[in-house]
Amino acid sequence: MLAINWAQCHTRPVLMIPGPTELPYPVIQALNQPPTIQYDRGFDEKVLEPTTLALREVFQTRTGEVVLLPGSGRTALEAGVVSVVEPGDRVLVVVAGQFGMLMREILLRVGAEVAEFTVELGSRLDLERLAHEAERVRPKAITLVHNETSTGTTYPAAEVGRIARSVGALFLLDTVSSVAGIDVRTDEWGVDLNMTGSQKCLAAPLGMALVGVSQRAFEAMERRRQKASSFVYDLLRWKEQWVPVSRGGKVPDGSPRRQPVSIPTHLTSAMSVAVRLILEEGLPHRFRRHEVAAAALRSGLQALQLEMFPDPSVLSNTVSCVKTPNGVAPAAVVVRMRDQYGILIGTGLDTMRTTTLRIGTMGLTASPLYVLPTLSALELALRDLGYKSESGAAVAAAQATVADAS
Numbered sequence: 001m002l003a004i005n006w007a008q009c010h011t012r013p014v015l016m017i018p019g020p021t022e023l024p025y026p027v028i029q030a031l032n033q034p035p036t037i038q039y040d041r042g043f044d045e046k047v048l049e050p051t052t053l054a055l056r057e058v059f060q061t062r063t064g065e066v067v068l069l070p071g072s073g074r075t076a077l078e079a080g081v082v083s084v085v086e087p088g089d090r091v092l093v094v095v096a097g098q099f100g101m102l103m104r105e106i107l108l109r110v111g112a113e114v115a116e117f118t119v120e121l122g123s124r125l126d127l128e129r130l131a132h133e134a135e136r137v138r139p140k141a142i143t144l145v146h147n148e149t150s151t152g153t154t155y156p157a158a159e160v161g162r163i164a165r166s167v168g169a170l171f172l173l174d175t176v177s178s179v180a181g182i183d184v185r186t187d188e189w190g191v192d193l194n195m196t197g198s199q200k201c202l203a204a205p206l207g208m209a210l211v212g213v214s215q216r217a218f219e220a221m222e223r224r225r226q227k228a229s230s231f232v233y234d235l236l237r238w239k240e241q242w243v244p245v246s247r248g249g250k251v252p253d254g255s256p257r258r259q260p261v262s263i264p265t266h267l268t269s270a271m272s273v274a275v276r277l278i279l280e281e282g283l284p285h286r287f288r289r290h291e292v293a294a295a296a297l298r299s300g301l302q303a304l305q306l307e308m309f310p311d312p313s314v315l316s317n318t319v320s321c322v323k324t325p326n327g328v329a330p331a332a333v334v335v336r337m338r339d340q341y342g343i344l345i346g347t348g349l350d351t352m353r354t355t356t357l358r359i360g361t362m363g364l365t366a367s368p369l370y371v372l373p374t375l376s377a378l379e380l381a382l383r384d385l386g387y388k389s390e391s392g393a394a395v396a397a398a399q400a401t402v403a404d405a406s
Contacts, residue, residue, distance in 0.1 A: 007342035014365075016374045017346040018149045018177060018319040020199035020206045021362040023270075027204060030273040036265040041256055048263055051272040058179065058202075058278055059194055059212040061186040065247065067211045067238050068271070070264050073176035073197030075209035078106050079233035080172055080193035084220050085141060087111030092139040092169070094130070094160070097121060098150035098349045099174060103143050110229065115139065121352070122151045122310035122321070127159050134167045140220075141170040141192075147178035150349045152321030152358060153314040154182060161189040170220060176200060179210075180278050181290045181318040181362055192217040198267070201290070201318055203363030204274035207267045211235060215248055232261050288405075290317045293366035296401040297359060300375035300394035304382070309348075309356050318366075320359045321348060325387045330357050333381050340384070341377035368402050 007013065015022050036043050048068070055066040069075055081103075085091060091112045093104045096119035107114050115137045119125050134142060142164040146157045157173055164171035170192040175184050179194070181201030186194045194212030198204040213235055221228070221236040228234040237260035243249025244257075251257050278286060294317040298308060301322050309321040324330045330347040334357070338344045348356035359374060375394040382389065 005340060007339055010342045013338050013342050013344035014370065014373070016343055016359050016365055016370060018200070018358050018360040019197075019362060021201075021203055021360060022364040022370070023205065024203055024274070024277055024364055026277065027270050027273050030270040031205065031266050033266070033269065036269075038262050038265050039259065043265060044257060044259070047265070047268055047272060048259070051268055051275060054272070054275040054279060055210065056212075058275060058283070059186045060184065060188070060283075061194075061212055061214070063187060064194075064212050064214045065238065065243055067213060067235055068263060068268065069209040069211070069233070069261060070207065070267075071209040072199070072206065073174075073195070073209065074102065075233070076176070076195035076197060076211050077103060077174060079209065079230075079235055080195045080211055081106050081110055081112075082228050082230045082233050083235040084170060084172075084193065084217055085110050085112050086224055086226065088113055089141070090115065090137055090139040092117060092134055092137050092142045094119065094125065094142070094144045094155070096123075096125065096145065096151065096153065096155065097148035099145045099148055099176070103145065103172075103174060107143070122153060122314070124311050124313055125155050125160075127156065127163070130160065131163045131166070134163050134169065138167055139169050141172050143172040143174070145174040146184065147175070147182060147316050147318060149177045149319050149358070150321075150352070151310055152308070152316045152319045153310045154178065154316045155314065157191070158185070158189045161191060165190050170217060177316075177318050177362070180286065181366065182316075183283070183287045186212050186214075192220075198271060198274075200360075201362045202271070202274055202278070204271045205267055207264060208271055213238070218248070234260070290361060290366040292402060292405040293361045293368070293371055294318070294320060295405075296368065296398040297361055297371050297375065299401040300371070300398035303393040303397035304375075304379060304389045309352070318360065318362050320361070321352075322357050322359070323355060324357055325382070328382065328385050328387050330354060332385055333357060333378070336381040336384055337377050341380060343374050343377045345374070345378070368398070372398055
């Protein structure tokens with residue numbers, strides 16, 4: 001009998017990794033247009049400016065600006081750090097996984113005096129201890145990865161923001177895998193630099209870095225002893241060349257503005273559509289959808305008798321990190337699901353690469369349309385690799401969770 005390869009009829013695997021994620025069809029359509037001149041005033045006023053203003057709603061900021069840059073989430077992190085941190089500045093860095101470590105490395109590169117606050121992988125953040133450390137260090141800034149993609153955990157950004165304010169520190173928040181999937185309240189939480197990328201819960205193509213900048217952050221940039229070491233990533237240039245006077249910038253209202261760095265026109269058009277879809281759905285509905293989709297996925301994983309990696313109190317709604325059964329290699333599961341069943345998930349990172357899997361529920365994929373086939377393919381792949389479970393239990397458990405929430 002001829003064995004069937006179920007992935008062979010597809011042109012590519014379905015992306016259930018922790019980003020980049022699947023794109024809505026209208027976003028893909030936005031990329032299919034003739035080239036536009038990036039420095040044309042029509043592009044500035046009819047595409048770029050409306051997109052950044054709409055993003056303010058997604059970021060939940062009324063007083064700050066959202067800056068778009070060519071790049072990725074890491075570009076946003078580096079631009080934020082380079083713009084406000086000078087050599088010798090004390091910065092308290094919460095490190096709870098690979099992306100907390102990344103922030104630490106970026107800060108060290110700009111010459112910051114880094115005080116590292118380490119959280120055991122997958123564990124809760126001890127806020128009382130963090131508050132004591134902030135009082136001791138009295139840093140210029142406190143940084144946090146809101147949603148640590150490497151461990152599938154979400155940390156209490158609102159509380160960390162309050163700690164930052166209590167010691168007069170700027171609050172730098174990495175929201176690369178949370179904005180538009182988890183409730184992120186930039187103004188309410190006192191976030192001074194809200195740094196993210198386009199390719200995850202925003203459901204736009206990879207290639208854009210986004211930074212929400214508070215007026216407080218702009219003021220800190222203006223007080224620098226010396227200019228930022230990067231010309232391209234100096235966010236203060238946006239206040240000087242792009243933001244109108246009526247919003248606290250330097251450009252006379254109604255005057256032509258200048259992009260401090262050339263903005264990719266196709267990617268901006270795609271982002272514009274992605275943001276429109278988010279706002280049409282409504283933020284409360286979108287956050288609830290991600291919450292239920294993640295809960296359904298976890299119900300299915302539990303039915304497979306698989307254990308989540310993080311503490312239950314910090315489970316993420318956009319990235320699920322699950323332990324693999326004894327004797328089953330995560331990489332083998334990924335390969336089997338991709339090559340045989342046409343669905344791509346990810347392994348853990350670094351030391352967790354050989355013990356965990358990571359599955360994204362981001363944007364379009366935070367839906368039964370994607371969660372149920374992923375659980376089915378996972379069950380089949382595990383069975384192919386020798387792990388036995390009750391047939392169909394994972395999908396049934398996930399369906400029950402979805403039904404209960406409807």
